[in-house]
Amino acid sequence: MIQTTSEENYLKTIFHHTGIGNQSVTTNDIAATLGTKAASVTEMLKKLAAQKLIRYKKYNGVTLTDSGKQQALLIIRKHRLWEYFLVEKLKFSWDEIHEVAEQLEHIQSDALVERLDSFLENPKFDPHGDPIPDKKGIIINTDSQKLIDLSEKKEAIVNLVSDQPELLRHLSKIGISLGSKLKVLEKIPFDNSMLLQINGKSKVQVSADIAKNIRVQI
Amino acid sequence: MIQTTSEENYLKTIFHHTGIGNQSVTTNDIAATLGTKAASVTEMLKKLAAQKLIRYKKYNGVTLTDSGKQQALLIIRKHRLWEYFLVEKLKFSWDEIHEVAEQLEHIQSDALVERLDSFLENPKFDPHGDPIPDKKGIIINTDSQKLIDLSEKKEAIVNLVSDQPELLRHLSKIGISLGSKLKVLEKIPFDNSMLLQINGKSKVQVSADIAKNIRVQI
């Protein structure tokens, strides 16, 4: 499951274009960001698709799978933790650190990341003010809200879900995952449950207990 | 003048075989250390020779040029500084750090190395007791040895002590300082502690933990 540095850079770039939702990004945009040519991007997209890290259909742009999103977030976690280290401990200024962090983010060692995180006392934001994903790849978003508070007819993107394994299992069963677009079709006052439409397709009923544990972003 | 990771690994391996002198090392020995095949080594040797980092004559083994030696020492400097960081700051044990340091040593940034060195307060030895070359690639006399390795009845001069302030305070309290002449009167197998005579006068008992952190020269 370990990516090459190049594969990691592609994942990161795709994530930066598509964000936490399931938006797509074009071959040319990826090439422009990475400073490579479109032809090279196409080749790499095939490799990433074969590993089920992205969804790729010819001439159609790409989106990250849950697995790809997870990988990207963990690389971003490393990048931002190292940036924090460089500024807070080594006294670099915030504008000198990017290039070095680009290298450090590719060091492969789970133990290293976790110990670095502890050593730095679990910072939540990097020196540029961007949030640092936690070890599960969950990223704070201050303008997120609980699904239960979303009003009827409104749409939002699933941002954070609590890390209870049972809840996660249930959600994946009914087709909700990080980045899903939810529309509130109806709120049932009797039990505060909600009728939702997922990604403009399937409809599903969720209890208030569940809706309290999902955070979404408009 | 920047080397690839692979070139850096070859330089480092050659240095570890040839040392600070101008000894030579064979193709096969390099291959064995790196886990590659002799044919691959031959190819790389040509590249390094073209950069004047090694002296290479077919079928004749290689030696490092001054420039190659310098490069190798700076890589070793990085490796050992990162090892020190991993143990002293991130609390890894000394036997878990090698693999990660192998990756970190290839990060390219002069500023990073110098700031890391300052942050660590310019350590002179890594957690395995090996000396850390300074920024010019100058390495402390490698034929100094750890006091703990000195055998009974032998005498030696204190060369360097680790820079832990507490240790330094303790040593000055019992009368050991840079340049003191120590004679090993007795080694106690039970706890590896040592009974020493200092400058032919006072006797003192030091624990194994202390004896590991003092370097002496015969």
Add this chain to the structure above:
DNA sequence: TTATAAATTTAGTCAAACCTAAAAAATAAA
């Protein structure tokens, strides 16, 4: 001192990640 063995180099392949040029598909304009 010749025959055998070991070490080293050469020659030819391969995979990864890039490239250019040409073909194909999708999009925009006439």
Add this chain to the structure above:
DNA sequence: TTTATTTTTTAGGTTTGACTAAATTTATAA
């Protein structure tokens, strides 16, 4: 709706650093 333009993909190359197999050189032993 055809034509033109842009985007994307395919096809064929290049470089780096590895490989195997065969050839060459050096070292060892009978």
